[in-house]
Amino acid sequence: MSTSDADGVLAEQLLRLTRRLHRIQRQQMEPIGITPAQSRLLRTVSHYDLHDEPPPRMADLARRLDVVPRAVTTLVDGLEASGRVRRVPDPTNRRVIRIELTDTGRATLRALRSARRDAAEDILAPLTAEQREVLGGLLSALVDGMPERRC
Amino acid sequence: MSTSDADGVLAEQLLRLTRRLHRIQRQQMEPIGITPAQSRLLRTVSHYDLHDEPPPRMADLARRLDVVPRAVTTLVDGLEASGRVRRVPDPTNRRVIRIELTDTGRATLRALRSARRDAAEDILAPLTAEQREVLGGLLSALVDGMPERRC
DNA sequence: TATTGTTATACTCTATAACTATA
DNA sequence: TATAGTTATAGAGTATAACAATA
Numbered sequence: 001m002s003t004s005d006a007d008g009v010l011a012e013q014l015l016r017l018t019r020r021l022h023r024i025q026r027q028q029m030e031p032i033g034i035t036p037a038q039s040r041l042l043r044t045v046s047h048y049d050l051h052d053e054p055p056p057r058m059a060d061l062a063r064r065l066d067v068v069p070r071a072v073t074t075l076v077d078g079l080e081a082s083g084r085v086r087r088v089p090d091p092t093n094r095r096v097i098r099i100e101l102t103d104t105g106r107a108t109l110r111a112l113r114s115a116r117r118d119a120a121e122d123i124l125a126p127l128t129a130e131q132r133e134v135l136g137g138l139l140s141a142l143v144d145g146m147p148e149r150r151c
Numbered sequence: 152m153s154t155s156d157a158d159g160v161l162a163e164q165l166l167r168l169t170r171r172l173h174r175i176q177r178q179q180m181e182p183i184g185i186t187p188a189q190s191r192l193l194r195t196v197s198h199y200d201l202h203d204e205p206p207p208r209m210a211d212l213a214r215r216l217d218v219v220p221r222a223v224t225t226l227v228d229g230l231e232a233s234g235r236v237r238r239v240p241d242p243t244n245r246r247v248i249r250i251e252l253t254d255t256g257r258a259t260l261r262a263l264r265s266a267r268r269d270a271a272e273d274i275l276a277p278l279t280a281e282q283r284e285v286l287g288g289l290l291s292a293l294v295d296g297m298p299e300r301r302c
Numbered sequence: 303t304a305t306t307g308t309t310a311t312a313c314t315c316t317a318t319a320a321c322t323a324t325a
Numbered sequence: 326t327a328t329a330g331t332t333a334t335a336g337a338g339t340a341t342a343a344c345a346a347t348a
Binding site for chain 2: 336337339346347
Binding site for chain 2: 005
């Protein structure tokens with residue numbers, strides 16, 4: 001392995017780690033009856049809710065989740081079917097649909113938080129608190145440096 | 152966002168980052184005619200090749216890739232169809248199939264290396280060389296701490 | 303009876319393209 | 326004509342379960 005490929009190796013470790021994180025998350029979320037991608041969307045919706053901002057549009061969620069709008073449709077379909085969010089047409093622009101959190105959705109978020117923490121703890125076990133802080137800082141720098149998805 | 156959920160946030164950043172890495176990789180590998188998962192498998196096979204070890208069995212690859220054996224079948228199918236690996240029955244145990252790298256496979260690996268590096272560089276751009284080294288160390292600690300998949 | 307890999311099947315996640323209804 | 330979200334479709338990735346061949 002040549003030294004100049006260090007970045008490539010780093011990318012591979014990232015992918016491998018995330019695959020495991022994904023599997024653990026899926027297992028822990030299964031009893032709650034939600035998939036990881038649905039969980040991410042639900043958390044994104046809750047940010048608006050917690051900050052007393054108007055509920056997000058489908059397009060907002062696509063941008064925040066860094067996926068194509070079509071992908072949001074399916075996720076919201078699933079969350080709406082389980083009563084965790086509500087599709088509410090925007091009265092000022094009838095093309096727009098806003099996604100509102102329901103009480104069921106809030107309850108799910110509470111259950112989810114501990115599951116997510118357990119999954120993270122499982123993955124991060126080899127690191128000390130200080131190391132986690134450093135890792136968090138580096139990841140924040142990377143995520144903040146990400147270009148916004150054009151929708 | 153409560154402080155005690157820092158690990159959860161960290162996990163989310165990891166997932167978000169990896170989703171982008173995945174997308175970039177897929178785009179860069181498309182002209183080469185290979186998918187990211189096939190590429191990972193090919194690289195794993197090449198480790199055995201480079202270290203003059205006997206070619207890996209399907210089960211070896213499943214363990215190294217941290218996936219179920221069934222998943223390896225599909226990946227090898229694709230790589231064999233494009234002439235990058237060969238399925239060779241083990242003469243000493245006829246249940247076992249060993250996966251050998253072909254010259255075409257080696258050529259693909261060369262093309263892949265630069266693509267992978269470009270994808271990594273794209274993601275890691277916000278970090279200095281020192282920060283990348285720190286990140287690499289932390290990820291190595293995490294990956295090394297991962298339990299082996301039982302197959 | 304245990305191991306190795308496969309066939310059969312299904313589900314999650316995401317993408318592109320074409321369409322509908324608004325604006 | 327441009328925007329918001331959808332239907333239609335496809336493909337990558339992975340999983341579980343049942344099975345055949347071999348040990």
